[in-house]
Amino acid sequence: AMDGAPPPPSPAGVSAYVAVSQLLGLTLLATTGAWLGRYRGGVGWHSPLQFNAHPLCMVLAMVFLQGDALLVYRVFRHEAKRSTKALHALLHGLALLIALVGIIAVFESHRAKGIPDMYSLHSWCGMATFVLYLLQWLLGCGFFLFPGASFSLRGWYKPQHIFFGITLFILSITSCLLGITEMLLFKISDSYSHFVPEGILANTLGVLLVAFGLVVGYVLTREEWKRPPLAEELALSMDFKTLTEGESPGGGS
Numbered sequence: 448a449m450d451g452a453p454p455p456p457s458p459a460g461v462s463a464y465v466a467v468s469q470l471l472g473l474t475l476l477a478t479t480g481a482w483l484g485r486y487r488g489g490v491g492w493h494s495p496l497q498f499n500a501h502p503l504c505m506v507l508a509m510v511f512l513q514g515d516a517l518l519v520y521r522v523f524r525h526e527a528k529r530s531t532k533a534l535h536a537l538l539h540g541l542a543l544l545i546a547l548v549g550i551i552a553v554f555e556s557h558r559a560k561g562i563p564d565m566y567s568l569h570s571w572c573g574m575a576t577f578v579l580y581l582l583q584w585l586l587g588c589g590f591f592l593f594p595g596a597s598f599s600l601r602g603w604y605k606p607q608h609i610f611f612g613i614t615l616f617i618l619s620i621t622s623c624l625l626g627i628t629e630m631l632l633f634k635i636s637d638s639y640s641h642f643v644p645e646g647i648l649a650n651t652l653g654v655l656l657v658a659f660g661l662v663v664g665y666v667l668t669r670e671e672w673k674r675p676p677l678a679e680e681l682a683l684s685m686d687f688k689t690l691t692e693g694e695s696p697g698g699g700s
Contacts, residue, residue, distance in 0.1 A: 461672045465522055468662045472511045475655040479506045482652060486645040487634075498556035502626060504549025509576070509619035510656060512542035514663040517612060520674040521666055528676070536592050539584050546577055569625035576618040583611050613667060620660045627653050 483499045490499045516538035523531045557564050590596045590604050639646045
């Protein structure tokens with residue numbers, strides 16, 4: 448608070464759910480690594496193992512890091528809004544870079560092995576999700592991180608940004624589930640139906656992905672767990688509204 452009083456405590460339960468989400472996230476990363484290391488030979492670059500960088504990068508970037516970026520506003524409830532906003536954008540930007548490495552890995556691997564690109568449902572959904580995620584990040588930076596957008600324009604875009612943020616997170620998990628199924632059918636189609644260990648481990652990874660998404664989604668949709676605006680942020684917001692709307696046509700209240 449501005450008078451030096453300690454900030455109010457976080458709502459009951461939010462810390463526990465965030466902790467569970469992180470435990471699930473780290474477990475799904477470990478499970479991905481175990482699957483690729485134990486059954487797919489590990490990860491390499493410019494080698495027959497280059498493809499394996501794709502699932503590892505996409506799970507890390509488009510699920511774990513994206514989920515954590517969405518949780519930033521629930522975790523850092525009492526820090527300055529601009530710092531929280533910058534961390535939100537930074538995590539999304541890092542996820543984009545790692546996902547791009549994963550996309551490069553699969554295209555180079557396909558080219559080296561003579562495998563056609565972009566014919567499967569997984570590839571269509573995955574590429575569409577990545578392109579939309581990049582667009583969402585660029586628009587978010589343009590509207591909220593850098594000056595220029597008016598108060599009314601930000602107010603109009605914010606609900607769209609929130610909706611598409613959650614939608615892209617769901618699409619990312621869906622694309623990963625499609626990719627796991629596709630990889631299992633390509634690699635162990637003859638034995639998959641016999642409950643072989645690789646199939647069970649990969650299915651477990653899919654369950655972990657869904658669980659992580661559900662926990663993150665629950666935290667995001669609990670209305671009472673949303674980050675409350677600080678008193679100084681409300682004052683700055685009104686100043687910004689007065690400045691931008693006063694200079695825009697028809698900007699009166």
